[in-house]
Amino acid sequence: MSEEMREGLQENETVETMADYEDHIDDANPWNRVTEYMEKKTVLPVKVEGVVNGGVIAMVEGLRGFVPASKLSLSYIEDLETYLLKDIEVQVIDVDQANNRLVLSAREILKDKERKAREEQIANLKVGTVLSGTVETLQNYGAFVKLENGLSGLVHVSQISQKRVKVPSDVLNAGDEVKVKVIGIKDGKVSLSMKALEEVKEEPVEKVELPKSEDIGTNLGDLFKNLKL
Numbered sequence: 590m591s592e593e594m595r596e597g598l599q600e601n602e603t604v605e606t607m608a609d610y611e612d613h614i615d616d617a618n619p620w621n622r623v624t625e626y627m628e629k630k631t632v633l634p635v636k637v638e639g640v641v642n643g644g645v646i647a648m649v650e651g652l653r654g655f656v657p658a659s660k661l662s663l664s665y666i667e668d669l670e671t672y673l674l675k676d677i678e679v680q681v682i683d684v685d686q687a688n689n690r691l692v693l694s695a696r697e698i699l700k701d702k703e704r705k706a707r708e709e710q711i712a713n714l715k716v717g718t719v720l721s722g723t724v725e726t727l728q729n730y731g732a733f734v735k736l737e738n739g740l741s742g743l744v745h746v747s748q749i750s751q752k753r754v755k756v757p758s759d760v761l762n763a764g765d766e767v768k769v770k771v772i773g774i775k776d777g778k779v780s781l782s783m784k785a786l787e788e789v790k791e792e793p794v795e796k797v798e799l800p801k802s803e804d805i806g807t808n809l810g811d812l813f814k815n816l817k818l
Contacts, residue, residue, distance in 0.1 A: 619650035620686040627681035632698060635679055637672045645672050647679065652691050654679070660694035663703065707777070710740055714779065716771050719786065724765040732757045734769055734781055742779030744769060751787050 626633060626649070635654070639646035644657040656679060658666055666672070683692035722734040722742075731745040744767075746757055754760055761767075773780035 619652050620684065622650050623652060623654075623681050623691060624684045627684055630680055632678050632680060633693075635677060635693070637675045637677060640669045640673055645669060647677070647693060649679075649681070649691065649693065653689075654681075654691040654693040656693045656695060660692075660696045663696065663699050707740065710738060711774060711777055711779065714738075714740070714771060714774060716774060718771045720769055720771070722767055722769055722781075724761050724763050724767060726763060727757045727761060729756055732761050734767060736769070736779075740779060742769070742771070742781040744781045744783055748772070748780075748782040748784045751784050 625631075633649060635647035635649060637645045637647055637656075641655070644655055645661060647654050647656060656677075658669060660682070661669075661672065661677075677695050678698050679693040679695050680697055681691065682694045682697075683690065685691075720736045720738065722736040725733045725735045725741065727733075729746070731743050732749065733741055733743055735741050744757075746754055749757060749760060767783060768786055769781040769783055770785040771779060772782045772785060
């Protein structure tokens with residue numbers, strides 16, 4: 590091989606420095622990777638491989654990650670064993686290499702999915718729709734109702750009945766099944782009305798029978814007949 594060819598090859602070669610070598614080592618460190626996942630809030634698909642006191646175990650980059658029970662679901666979990674070998678999505682929320690601590694959470698992802706699902710449902714909800722629901726809680730200003738589609742809305746105290754209602758608890762109890770009409774949607778909040786579905790009851794009109802003209806004349810004649818002047 591000629592000297593010129595050797596020089597050409599050397600010019601095209603990439604010389605790897607010690608700094609580059611150290612970068613490769615850093616990239617290979619799983620703790621650096623999980624730290625990057627935490628910073629970027631990366632969603633990671635994992636499998637629950639064990640159940641321990643207060644949570645479950647899932648592996649990330651070969652590291653043992655702990656998902657606390659409070660971070661596993663949006664609601665209370667009666668039996669953690671039901672999650673064993675279950676595929677879930679998590680995010681890294683705490684990394685402590687010195688103490689070999691890696692904490693994961695599914696809760697934030699589930700909350701985000703729930704929020705998006707709610708926004709989609711609200712976008713498809715129309716004013717004027719009539720739905721069934723269950724009274725969840727009562728406040729002095731109104732009643733919160735859980736609708737059949739999973740959404741919740743407020744029946745303001747002024748929208749409970751055509752009759753005056755001082756406080757909702759006078760006429761409603763938590764757990765009552767009710768029919769409501771959607772009367773407003775604003776900033777993700779749903780306004781409902783029970784009053785709008787009540788039938789308007791008209792007051793009965795009392796019929797007054799007026800005497801016929803001839804009867805009036807007769808009655809007046811009878812009246813003057815017995816009148817002594």
